[in-house]
Amino acid sequence: MAEYRFDEHELHGQLVIQARKMSDNSTHLKNLIADESRLASFSVNGGGLFFDYSRQRMDKAGMQLLFELAEASGARNRFARMAAGEKVNITENRAVLHMAARSFADVPIMLDGRDARAELMAVLDKIRTFTNAVHSGEVNGSDGQKFKHVVVVGIGGSYLGTEFVARALEAFADRDIQLDFLANVDIHNFGAIWTRIDPQRTLWIIISKSYTTAETMANEDLIRRYMIDCGLDPAKHIVTVTSKGSPGDQGGGREIAAFHMFDFIGGRYSVTSAVGGVPLSLYLGYDRFERFLKGAEMMDRHAINAPAEQNLPLIAALLTVWNTSFLGYPQGAIIPYASPLSKLAPHVQQLNMESNGKSVDATGRFLAEPAGTVIFGEPGTNAQHSFFQLAHQGKPFPVEFIGVLNPQYRMDEGCCKGVGHQQELWANLLAQATALAMGRENDDPAKYFSGNRPSSILVIEDLEPESVGRLLAFYEAKTVYEAFIWGINPFDQFGVELGKVTAGTLRKAMAVHNDNPADNFSGLDPINRRYLQMLSSGKLID
Numbered sequence: 001m002a003e004y005r006f007d008e009h010e011l012h013g014q015l016v017i018q019a020r021k022m023s024d025n026s027t028h029l030k031n032l033i034a035d036e037s038r039l040a041s042f043s044v045n046g047g048g049l050f051f052d053y054s055r056q057r058m059d060k061a062g063m064q065l066l067f068e069l070a071e072a073s074g075a076r077n078r079f080a081r082m083a084a085g086e087k088v089n090i091t092e093n094r095a096v097l098h099m100a101a102r103s104f105a106d107v108p109i110m111l112d113g114r115d116a117r118a119e120l121m122a123v124l125d126k127i128r129t130f131t132n133a134v135h136s137g138e139v140n141g142s143d144g145q146k147f148k149h150v151v152v153v154g155i156g157g158s159y160l161g162t163e164f165v166a167r168a169l170e171a172f173a174d175r176d177i178q179l180d181f182l183a184n185v186d187i188h189n190f191g192a193i194w195t196r197i198d199p200q201r202t203l204w205i206i207i208s209k210s211y212t213t214a215e216t217m218a219n220e221d222l223i224r225r226y227m228i229d230c231g232l233d234p235a236k237h238i239v240t241v242t243s244k245g246s247p248g249d250q251g252g253g254r255e256i257a258a259f260h261m262f263d264f265i266g267g268r269y270s271v272t273s274a275v276g277g278v279p280l281s282l283y284l285g286y287d288r289f290e291r292f293l294k295g296a297e298m299m300d301r302h303a304i305n306a307p308a309e310q311n312l313p314l315i316a317a318l319l320t321v322w323n324t325s326f327l328g329y330p331q332g333a334i335i336p337y338a339s340p341l342s343k344l345a346p347h348v349q350q351l352n353m354e355s356n357g358k359s360v361d362a363t364g365r366f367l368a369e370p371a372g373t374v375i376f377g378e379p380g381t382n383a384q385h386s387f388f389q390l391a392h393q394g395k396p397f398p399v400e401f402i403g404v405l406n407p408q409y410r411m412d413e414g415c416c417k418g419v420g421h422q423q424e425l426w427a428n429l430l431a432q433a434t435a436l437a438m439g440r441e442n443d444d445p446a447k448y449f450s451g452n453r454p455s456s457i458l459v460i461e462d463l464e465p466e467s468v469g470r471l472l473a474f475y476e477a478k479t480v481y482e483a484f485i486w487g488i489n490p491f492d493q494f495g496v497e498l499g500k501v502t503a504g505t506l507r508k509a510m511a512v513h514n515d516n517p518a519d520n521f522s523g524l525d526p527i528n529r530r531y532l533q534m535l536s537s538g539k540l541i542d
């Protein structure tokens, strides 16, 4: 079989023609959605979610072409091989087994002669035991009292997913533990946390797959020094999560407990491993973390087994590829109508943009056009009052709305204009999707709405731990499916390296200057030299 190449495939050419057809006025969304059967044909229910793509700029013939493209790309097959432990991360020769971290069916996943699933389940057991011991007070702070503050020290994939889930399930956080995140090397981040915690009752979880990340290492160093200054033994306040064999995987003495993650789970896919498992179990209780995992597992099964025409993450991925590569929208927004999902967009931003922001395909050949989509988002209705002017009348961008049927809080809402808060929220969600699609004629150009602006609605029944797990797994699977359709490897991230190396050069110049203030950053280029001169003097210089 000939190698699949996204932009050289004959279906690519057919989809380019289809995209021209969809720019014709007769295919304006206001005409497409006038069809009574539109929702039935362009929606799907599965994996515990409902996905409505009736307001996407797409017709049945176009969807057929997209399904053929999915077939030609071998995406479902590759996804299943990934789940079975094949080394689909080809540039790094690694398996990709984040789904094994929540695979409760007792089926081994053999990898280089060992059962990867069994290793992950053993870590899960250790998390359960440890977190129960913290909650009972058996493992406690320096003053013998229970830990009250937990601070996650990690950045990127070692932080964003956990923050998303912690915020989403904050309503369940009844373990009397406050959770903070120390990600940035910016001293404001540490300063703000240090001033509000009681160091004696604080547990720091250092999370780094590589245990070489500059920000995390600098923060760990600072925390240890601050604890020693307060007369505390850091080893009694630190827990680590790192990959087997990393520089932080030393064992014994330097921490209360150490948990492993593995090289077959990428940082941005690691929320369901010990990376999320340790802090989320401490914050929410182990049982809730397990319920979250089971929700994710349900969506995984759907993503692996559902036929293409019923497969939510695959359909959502096809539509993103369609919008990005054929209709030419370089960006997309995620707008959840639920405040607990306020950190979903930042998480998906990393998950998706770091995975799919690539210029080469999996065969190492440059793509005709780089892959990936710019992702941003805020909860609705807040987003409506900030950037939706542009969504309606400025540069268009596709929107993924998320609606929740049953909120976490059941309050006596009373009635305002005859409806409760939850109804008011939904009225706004549906209104935005409708207005974006329909537009409105007006003789005054300033008040004219072109419409024909695409959106989807993803519906979840509630925000219980299982549902949040499904949502997480949906976005993971969608990201991977997009990559497989584009024909790229979503599991490496060489693009983040150059900046890190360049920071090293600047760091070195600063260290030389610290040792010898007479050195005026001589080795640097004139632009960067000027900045470092301003920084060391604390004054603006012309």
Ligand SMILES: O=P(O)(O)OC[C@H]1O[C@H](O)[C@H](O)[C@@H](O)[C@@H]1O
Pocket (backbone or CB within 6 Å): 155, 156, 157, 158, 207, 208, 209, 210, 211, 212, 213, 216, 267, 268, 354, 493, 496
């Ligand atoms: O977990 P760590 O090894 O500390 O890595 C933290 C993060 O930093 C890197 O720069 C990568 O871009 C991310 O993918 C990763 O999640």
